[in-house]
Amino acid sequence: MCEKKIHDGLQDVLACKSSICRIEMIDGKAILEYRGYDIHELAQHSTFEEVAYLLLFGELPTKSELEAFSEELKELRELPPQIIGLLTHLSPFSHPMVVLRTAISYLGTMDKHIHHKSHEKSLQKAKSLIAKFPTIVAYFHRIRSGQNLVHPSDELSHAANFLYMLHGVEPTKTEAKAMDLDLVLHADHELNASTFAARIAASTLADIYACVVAATGTLMGPLHGGAAQKVMEMLREIAVPWRAEEYVKMKLERGERIMGFGHRVYRGVVDPRTIELRALAEKLAKEKEPKWFEISRAVEEAVYKYKGLFPNVDFYSASVYANLGIPDDLFINIFAISRISGWTAHIIEQYENNRLIRPRAFYVGEAGRKYVPIDQRGD
Numbered sequence: 001m002c003e004k005k006i007h008d009g010l011q012d013v014l015a016c017k018s019s020i021c022r023i024e025m026i027d028g029k030a031i032l033e034y035r036g037y038d039i040h041e042l043a044q045h046s047t048f049e050e051v052a053y054l055l056l057f058g059e060l061p062t063k064s065e066l067e068a069f070s071e072e073l074k075e076l077r078e079l080p081p082q083i084i085g086l087l088t089h090l091s092p093f094s095h096p097m098v099v100l101r102t103a104i105s106y107l108g109t110m111d112k113h114i115h116h117k118s119h120e121k122s123l124q125k126a127k128s129l130i131a132k133f134p135t136i137v138a139y140f141h142r143i144r145s146g147q148n149l150v151h152p153s154d155e156l157s158h159a160a161n162f163l164y165m166l167h168g169v170e171p172t173k174t175e176a177k178a179m180d181l182d183l184v185l186h187a188d189h190e191l192n193a194s195t196f197a198a199r200i201a202a203s204t205l206a207d208i209y210a211c212v213v214a215a216t217g218t219l220m221g222p223l224h225g226g227a228a229q230k231v232m233e234m235l236r237e238i239a240v241p242w243r244a245e246e247y248v249k250m251k252l253e254r255g256e257r258i259m260g261f262g263h264r265v266y267r268g269v270v271d272p273r274t275i276e277l278r279a280l281a282e283k284l285a286k287e288k289e290p291k292w293f294e295i296s297r298a299v300e301e302a303v304y305k306y307k308g309l310f311p312n313v314d315f316y317s318a319s320v321y322a323n324l325g326i327p328d329d330l331f332i333n334i335f336a337i338s339r340i341s342g343w344t345a346h347i348i349e350q351y352e353n354n355r356l357i358r359p360r361a362f363y364v365g366e367a368g369r370k371y372v373p374i375d376q377r378g379d
């Protein structure tokens with residue numbers, strides 16, 4: 001064991017084969033593809049429903065396949081009354097990500113075929129989870145803020161329907177498009193921590209709900225999906241663009257991390273999603289509140305100046321969500337609403353080409369100690 005190299009944080013370790021998401025650095029530029037399709041093209045032309053289909057089935061849908069898939073999702077949106085009951089019983093002060101993972105677990109108790117892992121059954125469960133995530137998040141938010149539930153609309157897309165259920169009014173075209181684009185950009189990202197957690201659980205042949213709970217819990221951490229909420233806290237603290245440089249300098253001098261910057265894979269290169277999200281944040285800023293985007297730009301410049309780091313996917317998401325009227329503590333949930341499509345695609349891939357994931361640790365503790373009976377250990 002001693003001579004073997006320890007891959008701290010599993011950096012650059014290839015842990016499995018996958019045909020879902022490709023990240024490659026070519027000529028100093030990052031390429032990101034879902035199932036071989038470039039993220040910029042998907043951002044420009046596709047919808048979340050199309051991308052979810054692509055991730056799950058491996059191919060872009062035909063028009064009729066997309067219609068059927070979208071209809072299926074619509075039919076699966078409503079929650080069983082037991083889940084609504086659960087949402088009303090949970091503390092309104094719980095973090096909505098804790099609520100989401102609790103609701104997923106509860107959904108598992110209601111699935112009579114929880115352990116079935118055939119391709120067809122797993123796809124069915126995946127579609128149900130993708131369809132229900134926005135409803136869980138929107139219902140909990142309305143319950144905790146004492147508002148009536150807004151039931152899913154059959155007329156609206158996945159993204160537009162989420163905003164409708166959350167706010168109780170139909171979003172404008174710009175808002176619906178912005179939400180949809182954000183969901184497209186967050187849908188998958190290879191072996192990020194939450195997807196890896198899902199795959200580890202899947203590799204034990206645990207049920208899909210257990211895998212998704214593992215992923216949801218992992219996404220919540222501030223070094224992963226939790227960063228977007230922290231970014232918003234930072235933007236609020238900075239409050240005006242001219243304070244950004246001084247704030248960043250002070251944080252870096254104290255050895256603190258700036259949330260929404262740095263990435264395990266995109267080192268010294270721009271995350272392609274940032275380009276799309278920055279443009280989206282700018283577009284919304286022109287039509288709505290410009291402040292968050294202006295502060296974000298100033299932070300981006302300062303972090304590059306003092307640390308040479310680029311923003312990651314969580315950074316501009318914050319100002320996009322703020323301008324869509326989404327409360328700060330729902331930011332991670334929005335990530336999950338999108339990423340459930342990637343998680344389930346990876347879980348299915350793991351089930352179908354499985355080997356238990358079980359690395360080793362390099363032991364650094366004491367060895368071969370002699371057991372001392374408790375009455376001989378002193379006080």
Ligand SMILES: CC(=O)SCCNC(=O)CCNC(=O)[C@H](O)C(C)(C)COP(=O)(O)OP(=O)(O)OC[C@H]1O[C@@H](n2cnc3c(N)ncnc32)[C@H](O)[C@@H]1OP(=O)(O)O
Nearest residue numbers: 222223224225227256257258259260261262263264312314
């Ligand atoms: C959806 C997502 O999960 S995207 C990531 C979201 N997370 C965040 O935004 C949290 C802030 N970012 C970070 O903490 C990190 O960049 C991570 C966790 C994303 C990646 O961590 P690692 O790959 O382990 O980065 P690592 O620790 O090797 O950093 C390399 C160098 O950049 C610095 N660095 C990395 N991120 C940051 C940051 N956000 N602020 C300040 N310095 C940073 C490190 O201090 C280190 O500097 P040094 O070489 O001078 O010591």
Ligand SMILES: O=C([O-])CC(=O)C(=O)O
Nearest residue numbers: 188189191192193264313
């Ligand atoms: O890939 C990662 O480590 C984190 C990330 O950007 C994501 O999950 O979208």
